[in-house]
Amino acid sequence: MKTVDLNKKQTAILQTFGPQLEKSGTMYRLWVGFLLLMILFGGYGLFRQIYIGHVVTGMRDHAVWGYYIANFVYFIGVSYGTAMLAAILYYFKVPWGRPIIRIAALVAFISGVIGPVFILLCIGRFDRLHYLFIHARVQSPITWDVMVISTYLVGITVFTYLLLIKDFAILRDTDKFEFPSWRKKLYNALALRYTGTSEQDQQIGHSTKSMAFIMVPKVVLAFAVLSWIFGMTLRPGWRSSIFGPSYVIASIATGIALIIGVMWVYRKLYKLEDYLKDEHFRYMSLILIALVGAFGYFTLSEYITSWYTSMTWESKVTDKLLSFKEFGWAFHLANFFGIILPIVVIAFRRFRTPTIITALSLLVVFAMWVRRYLTVVPPLETPLLPIQDARPEYVHYSATWVEWSLVLAGAATFFIFFTLVPKLINVVPISDYEKETN
Amino acid sequence: MKRSKSKYLQCSLGFRPRALALSLAMMLGLLSGNVLLAQEEAEENEPLRTRMSLSAVQGDEDMATCKALVRAKIDGRYTGIPGLEVVFFSITDSLEQELGRATTGMDGIASLRLPKAKLLADTSGAFPIMAIFEGNEEFGDSDDEITITPASIALEAMEEDSSRTVTATLESMGEPVAETDIYFYVKGLYRPLRVGEGTTDEEGMVSIDFPMDLPGGPEGNVEVLVRLEDDSDFGTVEANVSKAWGTPKLMAGDSPPRELWSPSPPLWLLLTFITLLLIIWGHYLEVIYKLFKLRKKAAEN
Numbered sequence: 161m162k163t164v165d166l167n168k169k170q171t172a173i174l175q176t177f178g179p180q181l182e183k184s185g186t187m188y189r190l191w192v193g194f195l196l197l198m199i200l201f202g203g204y205g206l207f208r209q210i211y212i213g214h215v216v217t218g219m220r221d222h223a224v225w226g227y228y229i230a231n232f233v234y235f236i237g238v239s240y241g242t243a244m245l246a247a248i249l250y251y252f253k254v255p256w257g258r259p260i261i262r263i264a265a266l267v268a269f270i271s272g273v274i275g276p277v278f279i280l281l282c283i284g285r286f287d288r289l290h291y292l293f294i295h296a297r298v299q300s301p302i303t304w305d306v307m308v309i310s311t312y313l314v315g316i317t318v319f320t321y322l323l324l325i326k327d328f329a330i331l332r333d334t335d336k337f338e339f340p341s342w343r344k345k346l347y348n349a350l351a352l353r354y355t356g357t358s359e360q361d362q363q364i365g366h367s368t369k370s371m372a373f374i375m376v377p378k379v380v381l382a383f384a385v386l387s388w389i390f391g392m393t394l395r396p397g398w399r400s401s402i403f404g405p406s407y408v409i410a411s412i413a414t415g416i417a418l419i420i421g422v423m424w425v426y427r428k429l430y431k432l433e434d435y436l437k438d439e440h441f442r443y444m445s446l447i448l449i450a451l452v453g454a455f456g457y458f459t460l461s462e463y464i465t466s467w468y469t470s471m472t473w474e475s476k477v478t479d480k481l482l483s484f485k486e487f488g489w490a491f492h493l494a495n496f497f498g499i500i501l502p503i504v505v506i507a508f509r510r511f512r513t514p515t516i517i518t519a520l521s522l523l524v525v526f527a528m529w530v531r532r533y534l535t536v537v538p539p540l541e542t543p544l545l546p547i548q549d550a551r552p553e554y555v556h557y558s559a560t561w562v563e564w565s566l567v568l569a570g571a572a573t574f575f576i577f578f579t580l581v582p583k584l585i586n587v588v589p590i591s592d593y594e595k596e597t598n
Numbered sequence: 599m600k601r602s603k604s605k606y607l608q609c610s611l612g613f614r615p616r617a618l619a620l621s622l623a624m625m626l627g628l629l630s631g632n633v634l635l636a637q638e639e640a641e642e643n644e645p646l647r648t649r650m651s652l653s654a655v656q657g658d659e660d661m662a663t664c665k666a667l668v669r670a671k672i673d674g675r676y677t678g679i680p681g682l683e684v685v686f687f688s689i690t691d692s693l694e695q696e697l698g699r700a701t702t703g704m705d706g707i708a709s710l711r712l713p714k715a716k717l718l719a720d721t722s723g724a725f726p727i728m729a730i731f732e733g734n735e736e737f738g739d740s741d742d743e744i745t746i747t748p749a750s751i752a753l754e755a756m757e758e759d760s761s762r763t764v765t766a767t768l769e770s771m772g773e774p775v776a777e778t779d780i781y782f783y784v785k786g787l788y789r790p791l792r793v794g795e796g797t798t799d800e801e802g803m804v805s806i807d808f809p810m811d812l813p814g815g816p817e818g819n820v821e822v823l824v825r826l827e828d829d830s831d832f833g834t835v836e837a838n839v840s841k842a843w844g845t846p847k848l849m850a851g852d853s854p855p856r857e858l859w860s861p862s863p864p865l866w867l868l869l870t871f872i873t874l875l876l877i878i879w880g881h882y883l884e885v886i887y888k889l890f891k892l893r894k895k896a897a898e899n
Contacts, residue, residue, distance in 0.1 A: 298863035298871050307871075311878055318885055352889060353896030363892055367885045374881050381874070 163333035164326070164356040169593045173435070174334060177586040180430055182337050184583070192579060195572040202569020205562040206281070214284050216562045223540040223557030227567050228282040230533040234414070235275030235570070236309065236386060237407060237532075240379045241415030243268035243316050247375035250323075250368065256443055259435045259588050263426070264419050265320040270577040271418075272316050274570055276309055281566055301392050304385045312382045319375060321350075322368040326591030329354040343584075383408045390535070396466070396474040397481075397539030406458035413451035414528040417521035420444050422578060424518040426587050435588045441514040445521075449506045452524060456499040476542045487538055490530050498527025645738040646670045648679065652729045652742035654833040656714070656749055663711045666729040668702050670737055678706015679737060686710050687728045688718040689743075697727075714748065723748065723771055744833065749775065751824055751837035755808070762808035762843055764794075766824040767801070770832065774802025778826060782806050785821035785838070814844020 166174065208216050219226050246264035249257030283289060296303045329351035332344065339347075354360055384404045391403040420441060427436040463481070466474045480486045502520045505511045537557050559567075581587075648670045655663045666684045669676040679702060686697040695718055700708035708729075717725040726745045733739030749770040756763050764782060768775040778798045783790035794806030814820045819842050826835040863871075 298868055304871070307875065311875065314882055315878070318882060322885075322889075352893040354892070355896060357899075360892060360896070363888055367888050370881065371885055374878065378878055 164329050164354070166330065166590070167593070170330070170590045173586065173588055173590045173593060174330065174336065176432075177430065177582075177588070178337055180582055181331070181584075181586065182339070188579070192576065195576040195579070198572035199569045199576070202566045202572070205565030205569070209281070209562055209566075210286070216560060218553070218558045218560050218563060219282075220554040220557075222543050222555045223537060225282065225536050225540060226557050227533070227559050227563045228278045230529070230536045231567060231570055232275050232278035232282070233386065233536070234529050234532045235271045235278065235574075237275075237383070237411030238415045238418055239268045239271035239275055239316065240312070240383050240386075240408075241268075241412035242271065242419060243312075243319070243375055244379045244412060245415060245419070247319070247372040247379070251372040251376075256440060258592050259432075260419065260423070260440060260444070262323055262589050263422055263587060264415070265316070265323055266578075266581055267415065267419055267422060268316050269320045270574060270581075271415075272313055273577075274574055276313075277573075278566075278570060301385065301389045305389055308382045308385045312378060315371065315375060315378060319368070319371040322364060322371060323589070324585055325350070325352055325354055325364055326356075327585055327589055329356070330590050331585070380408065383411065395539050395544075396471070396542060397477040397535070400462055400466075402458055402462050406455065406462060409451055409455045409458060410528055410531065413448060413455055414525060416444055416448045416451065417524035417528070420448070420518055420521040421525065424514055425578075426582070427514070430582065430587065432588060438514055441517045442512045445502075445506045445512055445517040448517075448521065448524065449503045452499050452502055456495070456503075459495065459499070473542070473544060477539050480538045480542065481534060487534055491534055494527040494530040494534065496527075497523040498531065645733060645736055646672075647738045648682075648731060648733075648740040649676065650684075650729060650731060650740040650742040652727065652744050653828065654725075654727060654744060654746050656746065656833060656835045658837050660714045660750075661711060662714050662717065662725075662746075663709055664697070664727055664729065665710075666700075666702075666708045666731070666742065668706050668708070668731050668737075668740060678702065678704075680704050680706060682706075682708070682731055682734075682737065684708035685730050685732070687730070688716070689726050689728050690718045690720045693718055719748075720745070746833040747771070747831045749826070749832040749835045751780070751826065751835055753822070753824055753837045753839045755822060755839055755841050755843075757843075760810075762810065762841075763805050764808050764822055764824070765803060765805040766798075766837070767803045768798050768826060768835070769802055774798070774800070775832075776800045776802060778802075778829070780804045781825050781827060783823040783825065784812060785823055790823055808843060810843075812844045813847045814842070816846060818842045818844045818846040820844040 217226065217228075242264045246261050246268060248254075249261050249264070280286070280289075292303070292306050296306070298304075328347050331339075332347035332351045354364070387404040387407040390398040391400060393399060423436050423440065423444075426432055463478055467478045467482075481491045482488055484492075502524055505516065505520055541556060543555075648668050651667045651669075653665050653667075655665070657663065664686050666686070668679050668682050668684065670679050671677075682702045683699055684702065685699050688695045688697050695716075697712055697716060698710045700710045702708045714725070717727065720726055724745045724747045726743065728741060728743040730741040731737075731739055747770055749768065752767040752769065754765045754767075756765070766780050766782070768778055768780065776798050780796055780798060781792060782794040782796075783792050791812075793809055793812075796804035796806060798804045808822070812820055819840050821838055821840050822843075823836060823838045826832060828834055
């Protein structure tokens with residue numbers, strides 16, 4: 161059978177990734193072991209939650225949503241945002257975007273798989289899960305979301321796979337490494353008998369481009385539907401026409417910040433300075449501050465209109481967010497670290513180094529999670545009809561160890577995916593360098 | 599003669615504790631304000647003079663309602679006084695009979711509903727009625743007297759083809775009453791809605807065409823009310839009948855159906871939803887089909 165021919169540049173990249181694909185060190189094993197322990201801890205929490213019931217969580221009559229929904233909205237938003245970035249960079253053939261597309265698609269795929277799991281954790285009756293389909297009502301935004309997320313997951317899986325086919329074929333054909341037979345078989349199956357003919361290239365290129373093209377409107381729709389679940393609920397802090405655009409912008413910004421973090425870790429671990437250059441970090445940081453700036457404007461617009469009109473119920477939520485006795489610290493710090501600080505620091509050219517940009521990006525990643533939490537919980541703690549003499553824990557949400565265990569397990573799953581993926585496939589796409597010789 | 603506020607309020611409102619009476623009086627708003635001012639005046643002067651207007655309504659089922667409005671001049675305006683006890687009598691030349699007692703409400707009206715059979719008739723068959731407010735420390739006594747001739751309205755509501763007719767027949771002591779204005783209403787939540795009027799003919803009859811487009815209760819029922827108003831001989835005479843002639847209308851508080859806005863989605867929503875899903879899934883299927891084809895073609899080569 162004909163094999164894929166590699167040029168010098170491609171051979172060099174393959175050799176750079178060789179050790180990482182072939183062997184695993186002690187630190188690697190310890191790290192994976194640690195992550196597995198966290199997942200196991202989350203598994204115990206889940207067992208308690210299923211066995212005893214949702215009473216083991218902090219969710220009660222008023223605050224019916226908590227960490228799980230905040231995490232779901234966060235991860236799925238990151239997935240949408242990174243998918244959109246990958247699709248735009250691919251479709252418009254942005255020259256500097258080449259090594260970033262694969263990382264963005266992987267972040268999108270992994271976040272897209274983890275996000276919906278948190279919805280499942282929030283469901284009290286797993287045995288009624290299929291009701292979502294057999295009793296689906298087209299009028300319900302929940303039904304829209306179920307359909308859109310399922311559709312999106314298939315789309316991002318196909319798109320990511322299309323980006324990887326050629327490299328699977330290269331790894332199938334290489335004789336430089338001693339892969340176990342199961343991996344050889346896996347590469348062989350995933351490569352779809354690709355041998356690098358121009359017809360195959362054309363077909364894969366066309367399919368990937370059309371998937372990238374449809375990804376953008378699909379992701380905007382998916383963003384909108386998820387935000388409408390909140391926006392179409394008559395509740396202060398949620399019912400806002402700017403909720404959709406604000407969520408889109410925040411999620412793309414978070415996705416970019418996360419990609420920067422992943423780029424930095426991969427660059428350090430696998431010595432990828434020749435592929436993930438400083439300029440990649442600079443370009444990404446400029447997009448990041450443009451987006452967080454827009455998000456800052458939307459935030460101001462959302463809260464200043466609500467504060468100025470002073471509708472009683474709306475004001476209660478706004479006051480909670482602004483008061484330092486309630487959510488004020490979280491709200492103001494999240495805005496400072498997530499919006500103001502990145503803009504101020506990155507505005508100075510001399511601070512645009514990969515390490516500083518990454519540090520700021522990680523602050524954005526954390527700050528945006530806090531903002532998601534503040535989107536979900538304070539409005540729920542502000543009911544229109546307060547129950548008299550309700551127990552404080554019914555009104556005020558406070559996460560329990562079970563929720564923490566599952567949140568940490570979710571984060572551990574996210575990390576373990578990123579730890580295992582470079583064992584299966586090279587992070588920098590070898591096939592993209594087929595027209596370069598050095 | 600010196601009198602305290604509480605004493606006045608005890609009389610006018612019937613409550614003993616001064617603080618409670620004061621609080622309630624404050625809540626009565628403008629009227630209470632006027633009353634309090636009147637009380638200040640009463641501290642310095644003799645009891646305020648009152649006026650009484652007595653009227654009677656002859657209704658269905660041979661019942662009558664006597665209404666006595668007691669007013670006093672406060673700030674230059676005659677205002678109804680609440681909390682005054684009025685005694686109603688039926689009086690003829692030879693007999694005097696107490697019919698009952700009632701206390702004036704916020705509007706200053708004391709109402710007493712009783713069967714017509716309790717009323718004493720004079721030689722002409724009419725009912726002389728008297729109402730008396732005996733007076734108290736703040737307000738002077740007053741009384742009024744009327745004589746009403748027994749009358750009744752018989753109602754007939756008919757529906758033929760596409761028209762609805764309400765016919766009222768006014769009778770007094772077995773004789774039809776002609777040349778009298780009668781008004782037709784439909785009872786509403788706050789006040790009756792006038793739907794027609796007419797003058798009785800020689801047979802005491804008057805008819806109107808009932809409107810076809812009125813909203814009704816949850817089952818479409820409307821209460822038709824026919825009235826002869828404030829007649830010098832008969833007082834007010836009224837009769838009513840309930841008919842399912844309205845358009846059924848859900849009232850607030852009725853159980854809503856178990857759905858958001860309709861049992862099935864609007865067509866535009868369904869079409870948008872299906873079209874979008876078809877476009878995207880069609881696209882996926884095309885790409886997946888091409889991938890299978892890629893593998894198949896390579897195998898053939």
